Amino acid sequence: MVFKKTFLSVLTLLIIFVLSMTAFADSTLEKVQSEGVLVAGVKFDSPPFGFVDESGQVVGFDIDVAKYIADELGVELELKQVTSKTRIPMLQEGTVDLLVATMTHNKTREEAIDYSITYFFTGQKLLVKSNSNIKGTDDLAGKTIATVQGSTSEINIKNAQPAAEVLTFQEYPQAFMAVKQGRADAMTTDASILAGFAGQNPGFEIVGPNISDEPYGIGVCENDSDFRDAVNFSIMKMWESGDYELTYAKWFGPNTKYPLPLSGKVEVWP
Structure with a gap:
């Protein structure tokens, strides 16, 4: 009888732990809004997407996109450096809330993380x-x-x-x-x-x-639809408002160091 009670107690605690972890995993949007900070994983070595300028500031197209999303969520933006090798593990570990890091959306990566709509074509x-x-x-x-x-x-x-x-x-x-x-x-x-x-x-x-x-997408944790929707709606608004094209021209326009014609539009849902 003692063993049975002990087993049931351990099982109950395990269930509570799993449920609490599930709730936490599904609360990225709430966490970001309650803490007032969006932690974005970006690259520091990929001009003009993300790089350290002459003043020591991290700047670039991806940084501007991340800042737009943070502004839409009404929070501050914090940047953390990622590389092609470290970005997905850092997202899975919770070190960053999302990845705006020149990341191609493909089927293999879909097995590990979820993606926003395509925000850049190359x-x-x-x-x-x-x-x-x-x-x-x-x-x-x-x-x-x-x-x-x-x-x-x-x-x-x-x-x-x-x-x-x-x-x-x-x-x-x-x-x-x-x-x-x-x-x-x-x-x-x-x-x-x-x-x-x-x-x-x-x-x-x-x-x-x-x-x-x-096609580049913004990486988010799996099964986090509320947060993914918030990111998607921000990207769509950036396009619909004209801010996306202004930001693109800032970094890839004909008079920049990196002239590259705009090759696709952002997906916009009706």
């Missing part, structure tokens, strides 16, 4: 020195390609050109430096990210057709 390309003979993936056989570990670019380039050697790095500047120093023949990732390096470094150019299409 495609994977190659960055090479201007005097390079590389014009596309057909020219990469026997060449060395630099990219970032944990990115879709790493998988895509291996599939597109199995005869190339792929060097992976933790951050984009390290991958670019490998090309600059001659340790790699090309760098590959999304054209929107490559535009940042080409814009800041004369003598480099983006080449070739898209290796893949890369």
Whole structure:
């Protein structure tokens, strides 16, 4: 009888614990609003999406998008640095509330996290020195390609050109430096990210057709529909108000360091 009572007591406590954890997991929107802070995981190494400017401030397109969402929620914005390798674990661990971090929405990642609607459209390309003979993936056989570990670019380039050697790095500047120093023949990732390096470094150019299409989504925890809806509605409002196009022109307009034509519109629900 004592054993039965003990077992029932432990079982009851376990049920209460599971229910409390479930409630906590479903309360990101409430947590953000009650604490008055939205913690966004962003990149510090990906101009013009997220980078440290000359004054030491973290700025960029993704930072402006995150700030718009925070303003719509009526809270302050706190930024935390993530990389392609660390961003999903940091979201799952609760270190950040969402990821605005040049993250392609794909089926594999859908098994781990949920996504907002697409907020940016781009495609994977190659960055090479201007005097390079590389014009596309057909020219990469026997060449060395630099990219970032944990990115879709790493998988895509291996599939597109199995005869190339792929060097992976933790951050984009390290991958670019490998090309600059001659340790790699090309760098590959999304054209929107490559535009940042080409814009800041004369003598480099983006080449070739898209290796893949890369729709960016904002990462949120799984099964958190209230928070995901709030993020989606903020993105839609940013588009409908015209603020999205103004922000895009600020970072990718024809007179910027990173000119890149707007290639798609934000999904807007009726």
